[in-house]
Amino acid sequence: MLNFIQNIKEKNPMIHCITNYVTINDVANILIACGASPIMSDYSKECEELTSISDGLVINLGNIYPDVVEAMKISLKSANTNNIVSVFDPVAIGATKPRKKIAFELLKEGKFSVIRGNISEIKNLVGLNTKSKGVDASKSDAKDSLEDKVEIAKTLSRNTGSVVVISGAKDIITNGDISYICENGDEMMKNITGSGCILTALIAAFIASNNNILEATLMAVITSGVAGEFAKNMLNNRGNLTFRENFIDEIFLMNDDKISKFAKFYEI
Amino acid sequence: MLNFIQNIKEKNPMIHCITNYVTINDVANILIACGASPIMSDYSKECEELTSISDGLVINLGNIYPDVVEAMKISLKSANTNNIVSVFDPVAIGATKPRKKIAFELLKEGKFSVIRGNISEIKNLVGLNTKSKGVDASKSDAKDSLEDKVEIAKTLSRNTGSVVVISGAKDIITNGDISYICENGDEMMKNITGSGCILTALIAAFIASNNNILEATLMAVITSGVAGEFAKNMLNNRGNLTFRENFIDEIFLMNDDKISKFAKFYEI
Amino acid sequence: MLNFIQNIKEKNPMIHCITNYVTINDVANILIACGASPIMSDYSKECEELTSISDGLVINLGNIYPDVVEAMKISLKSANTNNIVSVFDPVAIGATKPRKKIAFELLKEGKFSVIRGNISEIKNLVGLNTKSKGVDASKSDAKDSLEDKVEIAKTLSRNTGSVVVISGAKDIITNGDISYICENGDEMMKNITGSGCILTALIAAFIASNNNILEATLMAVITSGVAGEFAKNMLNNRGNLTFRENFIDEIFLMNDDKISKFAKFYEI
Numbered sequence: 001m002l003n004f005i006q007n008i009k010e011k012n013p014m015i016h017c018i019t020n021y022v023t024i025n026d027v028a029n030i031l032i033a034c035g036a037s038p039i040m041s042d043y044s045k046e047c048e049e050l051t052s053i054s055d056g057l058v059i060n061l062g063n064i065y066p067d068v069v070e071a072m073k074i075s076l077k078s079a080n081t082n083n084i085v086s087v088f089d090p091v092a093i094g095a096t097k098p099r100k101k102i103a104f105e106l107l108k109e110g111k112f113s114v115i116r117g118n119i120s121e122i123k124n125l126v127g128l129n130t131k132s133k134g135v136d137a138s139k140s141d142a143k144d145s146l147e148d149k150v151e152i153a154k155t156l157s158r159n160t161g162s163v164v165v166i167s168g169a170k171d172i173i174t175n176g177d178i179s180y181i182c183e184n185g186d187e188m189m190k191n192i193t194g195s196g197c198i199l200t201a202l203i204a205a206f207i208a209s210n211n212n213i214l215e216a217t218l219m220a221v222i223t224s225g226v227a228g229e230f231a232k233n234m235l236n237n238r239g240n241l242t243f244r245e246n247f248i249d250e251i252f253l254m255n256d257d258k259i260s261k262f263a264k265f266y267e268i
Numbered sequence: 269m270l271n272f273i274q275n276i277k278e279k280n281p282m283i284h285c286i287t288n289y290v291t292i293n294d295v296a297n298i299l300i301a302c303g304a305s306p307i308m309s310d311y312s313k314e315c316e317e318l319t320s321i322s323d324g325l326v327i328n329l330g331n332i333y334p335d336v337v338e339a340m341k342i343s344l345k346s347a348n349t350n351n352i353v354s355v356f357d358p359v360a361i362g363a364t365k366p367r368k369k370i371a372f373e374l375l376k377e378g379k380f381s382v383i384r385g386n387i388s389e390i391k392n393l394v395g396l397n398t399k400s401k402g403v404d405a406s407k408s409d410a411k412d413s414l415e416d417k418v419e420i421a422k423t424l425s426r427n428t429g430s431v432v433v434i435s436g437a438k439d440i441i442t443n444g445d446i447s448y449i450c451e452n453g454d455e456m457m458k459n460i461t462g463s464g465c466i467l468t469a470l471i472a473a474f475i476a477s478n479n480n481i482l483e484a485t486l487m488a489v490i491t492s493g494v495a496g497e498f499a500k501n502m503l504n505n506r507g508n509l510t511f512r513e514n515f516i517d518e519i520f521l522m523n524d525d526k527i528s529k530f531a532k533f534y535e536i
Numbered sequence: 537m538l539n540f541i542q543n544i545k546e547k548n549p550m551i552h553c554i555t556n557y558v559t560i561n562d563v564a565n566i567l568i569a570c571g572a573s574p575i576m577s578d579y580s581k582e583c584e585e586l587t588s589i590s591d592g593l594v595i596n597l598g599n600i601y602p603d604v605v606e607a608m609k610i611s612l613k614s615a616n617t618n619n620i621v622s623v624f625d626p627v628a629i630g631a632t633k634p635r636k637k638i639a640f641e642l643l644k645e646g647k648f649s650v651i652r653g654n655i656s657e658i659k660n661l662v663g664l665n666t667k668s669k670g671v672d673a674s675k676s677d678a679k680d681s682l683e684d685k686v687e688i689a690k691t692l693s694r695n696t697g698s699v700v701v702i703s704g705a706k707d708i709i710t711n712g713d714i715s716y717i718c719e720n721g722d723e724m725m726k727n728i729t730g731s732g733c734i735l736t737a738l739i740a741a742f743i744a745s746n747n748n749i750l751e752a753t754l755m756a757v758i759t760s761g762v763a764g765e766f767a768k769n770m771l772n773n774r775g776n777l778t779f780r781e782n783f784i785d786e787i788f789l790m791n792d793d794k795i796s797k798f799a800k801f802y803e804i
Contacts, residue, residue, distance in 0.1 A: 014402050021289045021557045022564050022576050028290050028461035033508050036687070038461065039360065039402035040290050046364035053363070054402075064579055065603070067333070068410055092575065095589070096582035133577035134590075135548045193564035193574065239785030240569050249507030252459070282670045295556050296729035301776050306729065307628065307670035308558050311600055314632035320630070323669075335601070339653045517775030520727070 002256040003189070004210050004219040009035035013055035014206035018042045018072050019199060020062020020091065023194030026248065027058070027201045034223075036205035044071040051078035056208035057086040058201050059106065061099055069102050076110035085207045088112040089200040090160070094124045107160055113207055114217050115156065116165040116200050119149055126156045135196075137168065145257025146170060149249045150179050150268055163217050167196060171221050175214045182218065183264040186232040189242040192247070199224045202251070210234035219259065226262045227251045270524040272478050272487040277303035281323035281476035285469060286310045288330020288342050289463030290361065294516065295326075295469045296317040301520035302491075304473035312339040319346035324476035325354040326469055327374065329367055335371050339456045344378035350433050353475045356380040356430070357468040360403045370427050375428055381475055383424065384468050387417055394424045403464075414438060418447050418536055433471070433472065435464060439489050443482045448485065451532040452493025454500040459508040467492045470519070486496070487527065494530045495519045538792040540746050540755040545571035549591035549744035553577045553672035553737060554608050556627065559730030562784065563594075564738045567670045569788035570759075580607040592744035593622040594737055595642065597635055605638050612646035621743045624648040624698070625736040628671045630660045643696055649743055650753050651692065652701040652736050655685055662692045671732075673704065682706060686715050686804055699753050701739070703732060707757050708804075711750045711803020718754065719800040720761025727773035727776040728783070738787070755795065762798045763787050784785040 010034050014037045014047040031038040042048050044067050051057050057079040060074050079086040090103045103125065107111075115125065118137035123130040129244055130141050144152075150172055155163040157176035166172040189195040203220040210216035231246035282305045287295050292308055299306040309318055312335050319325050327340050345353040358371045367378040371393065374380075383393065384406035391398040398409050412420075418440055425432040425444035439450040457463040470489040478484035483497040500512035550573045555563050560576055567574040577586050580603050587593050593615040595608050615622040620628040626639045639661065642648075651661065654673035666677050675800040680688075686708055693700040693712035707718040726733040739756040746752035767782035 011604065022560050023295060024290050025561060027371065029508060029512070032459055032461060037402055037404055039363065040288075040330075042365075043366070046366045049364045050402075062576075064582070068767055095575065096577075096585045098579070098582045100543075134573055134586075136573060195566060222713040237789075239788030240565060241781040241788075244565070245509040245513065245781065246510040252507030253505075254508075257419070292558050293561060293729065297780070300727055300729060305670055305672055308556075308598075311634070312636045315602070315630045362696075393567060414774075436673065513777040513781065516777040520775030520777075521773075 002260050004206060004216060005254055005256050005259065006087055008205050008209040010026065011209040012037055013205060014039055015056045015058060015201065015204045015208060016051050016056040016075065018039070018068065018075060019058060019060035019197060022036055022062060023078065023197040027197055028196045029248055030198045030251055031119065031201050031205055034202060034205050034254070042068040042071045047071040047075045048078045051075040051084060052082050053140050054084060056204040057084055058204045059086065060089040060091055060104060060197055060200060061093060062091040064102055067188045072106060073109055074105060080110045085113040085204065085213070085263040087114045087116060087200050087204045089122045089197060090117050090125060093121050094130060095134055111160065112162045113213050114163045114203050115160065116167065116203060118167050118196065119144060120151055122156055122164065122166050123135060124157065125181050126152055142168065146181070148176065154179065163214050165217060165221060167199060171225070173214070173218045173221055178214060179268050180265050181227055181268050182221045184229060184262065186220050186228040186245045188235065189228045192244045218265065221258055222265060223251070223254055226259060227254060229262065240253050270528050272474060272484060272526065273303065273524050276473050277475040279477040280305055280322070281473060282307055283324045283469065283472045284309070284319050284322035284343065284488045285326040286343060286454055287326060287328035287337065287465060290330060291465040294462045295465050297365060297516055298466045298519055299469050299473055300491055302470060308332050309467050310336040310339045312342055315339040315343045316346045316355045319343040319352060320350050322352060324472040325352055326463055326472045327354065328357040328359055328362060328468060329371060330359040330364055332370055340374060341377060344374060348378045350416065353381040353481070355382045355384060355468050355472045355474065357465060358385050358389045358393060362398060363402055368392060375401050379428065380430045381457060381481050382431045382433065382471050383428065384471060386435050386464065387412060388423055390420055390432065390434050394427065395421055396420065400479065411438065414449070418442065422447065431482050433485060433489060434468060439493070441482070446482060447536050448486050448533050449536050450489045450493055452490050452497060452530065456495040456500050456503065457496045460512045490531045490533060491522055491527055494527060495522060497530065540742060540752060541570065541792050541795065544727065544741050544745040546660050547745040548573055549741060550575055551592045551594060551737065552577070552587050552590035553594040553742045554604065554611060555594060555596035555733060557662065559733040560599060562730045563733050564671050565784055566734045566787055567737050567741055570738060570741050570785050570790070571734045578604040578607045580610055583611045585609040587611040587620060588618050590620060592740040593620055594625055594740045594775055595622065596625040596733055596736060597629060597639060598627040600634055600638055608642060609645055612642060616646045621649040621740065621749070623650045623652060623736050623740045626653050626657045626661060626732060630655050630666060630676065631670055636671065647696065648698045649749050650699045650701065650739050651696065652703065652739060654703050655680060655734065656691055658688055658702050660722060662688055662695065664688065676769060680705065682717070688716065699750050701757060702755060703735060707761070709750070709754045709757055714750060715804050716754050717804050718757045718761055718803050720765060720798065722764040724768050724771065724779045725764045728780045758799045758801060759787070759790055759795055762791060762795060763796065
């Protein structure tokens with residue numbers, strides 16, 4: 001019997017998010033939907049305090065103003081010092097030099113429990129040559145073989161000590177040693193802004209409420225995928241905004257039984 | 269015959285909001301929904317001008333960058349000078365020292381027509397010992413007796429000269445002398461981010477269009493609660509995003525007859 | 537046979553948006569809905585890079601922090617240098633002096649492919665005396681005759697070399713020489729925040745994927761109007777949030793056949 005979601009609802013973890021303004025509302029609502037309590041702040045002078053009273057930290061690279069970057073560094077340090085779990089989302093890291101620089105500074109200064117990105121973002125983090133198209137994975141990167149992608153994820157995991165997630169048609173979850181492939185999800189998830197940001201926040205709620213970080217991360221990925229499948233089933237020929245509403249609704253309505261029943265994953 | 273909503277729709281008051289980026293879109297849409305016209309800006313150099321041509325001001329403490337705080341002070345002064353109504357929402361004031369400091373500075377430098385918060389936020393403003401959990405009221409504070417909460421609201425009202433609203437399972441509205449309890453609302457309102465921010469904005473629209481600030485504030489609280497009940501009735505087993513959509517829709521569809529018919533409140 | 541939408545879906549243009557935080561999520565989702573790929577950033581130090589790898593640029597005056605204004609100028613220059621199409625939305629330009637000043641600086645320093653605003657905003661840009669009410673057109677300006685409005689649009693077009701769009705009950709689209717009136721659309725579009733911002737972004741996607749800027753702009757305006765009509769038909773007595781969802785959904789579901797069938801426009 002799984003109890004990942006039940007644990008979130010019982011603990012009601014507070015998740016401090018430093019995230020972009022495009023999807024900040026969706027991220028807050030998804031955290032509430034799964035049973036967590038969001039607190040959003042990127043003001044550096046309150047971030048040490050905020051992170052220290054939180055149960056988990058999300059750092060999303062979508063907004064890289066200098067004071068926000070300062071906030072990221074302060075919060076990451078606070079999380080590391082206080083043994084608070086943390087998730088890093090290197091949004092569009094390949095698009096500009098400042099993003100890449102900041103990402104590497106964060107990885108150098110602290111440690112994340114989990115790093116989640118698309119294949120282009122993760123390739124950038126392991127120093128591979130790649131060209132992403134803004135916030136999306138490039139088509140050429142997406143065509144890399146599953147085996148190659150798993151190796152890239154493992155490399156980043158070994159380099160950083162973080163569990164690494166590569167989101168894509170098939171999601172990869174690895175701690176450098178054990179690796180899983182998750183086959184849940186739906187194509188429509190690419191048609192809303194923020195499905196990556198949302199998953200990153202979900203992972204934070206899952207690992208803040210469950211002990212095994214690798215398994216909790218896997219379950220967060222599965223949960224997002226299953227919710228995407230349900231949301232598609234309810235779509236009724238409507239468009240991407242209805243899908244977004246359905247998706248967050250389905251996270252709200254999710255439980256451990258549904259996850260057990262619909263999970264599609266295997267160890268690789 | 270009530271005519272609170274009708275008055276908003278006839279006046280179409282412009283409400284200047286300095287508010288957080290998490291729920292800024294919901295706040296703008298709720299103002300349109302009730303018949304007001306939102307203008308959102310937190311850039312200090314245009315805030316005196318903006319507030320002076322507005323019919324009401326919302327200051328929400330969700331975003332406390334230095335320039336935004338400067339904007340808050342300038343706008344509050346402009347509102348006070350020009351006899352423009354104003355509402356203060358001390359979001360998460362108990363979570364960090366900078367928020368608390370800024371809140372007290374604002375209360376010292378100017379006067380708000382209305383202050384609205386949850387019990388933990390309001391306890392902080394009257395100097396009572398409390399510990400909120402991020403943006404939510406703490407469980408121990410929520411267990412305070414209704415009578416104690418009314419006294420706290422009255423104290424803040426007398427200290428500040430503002431009408432005070434404490435949001436909760438039962439809402440308290442007081443001008444320090446006359447106090448009301450509103451029993452409208454639904455548990456689902458806790459499951460979306462921003463139901464507090466939304467109510468704060470609604471209050472601004474109501475007091476900008478109706479003369480009696482205490483009564484207009486009470487009616488705004490009732491309206492929000494009734495809309496929450498309707499939104500729940502339409503929920504049809506869906507999740508929190510559908511509830512959010514229903515809620516704002518119901519404000520759009522609200523009228524004074526519905527408020528008369530479904531209001532549940534009493535003087536205490 | 538039209539193929540404007542098909543061209544967007546085939547090219548999948550990346551649109552760099554410097555836009556306000558109120559409707560930034562809607563703008564991102566509308567771009568995805570029509571087949572484009574949004575990248576939102578207003579951080580000056582990455583904007584030259586971002587614009588240079590984009591297929592189109594949106595500058596929306598909703599957020600005028602100094603660094604954001606710097607980003608606007610850098611991105612506009614990058615767009616002009618690299619022959620990247622650009623759209624300007626002078627949001628609430630009449631509301632405050634800083635907005636007006638920045639708008640004129642932008643028009644002086646660079647050139648936009650398209651400028652889109654309501655009648656009050658466009659009158660401000662041609663130096664006519666007017667008073668807008670925050671983000672909305674003033675009632676007196678809205679009563680100007682259609683012929684007068686067309687002349688104002690033509691004047692701005694000749695002054696700037698941009699295609700100019702005046703949004704209203706009847707939309708005007710002109711390159712200073714050829715002018716169109718579009719009669720599609722629905723009153724409900726005024727009841728959501730951001731229908732202007734959304735149209736501005738749509739125009740960017742259309743002109744980034746189709747050669748004739750005047751025609752592509754006209755088609756974007758028609759597409760928005762037709763989607764508004766469909767969204768209203770699906771409204772089923774619900775409110776403005778349902779309308780917003782329907783509207784973005786209908787853009788997602790739009791195709792060139794629907795546009796051909798439902799377009800209502802004429803040359804004037």
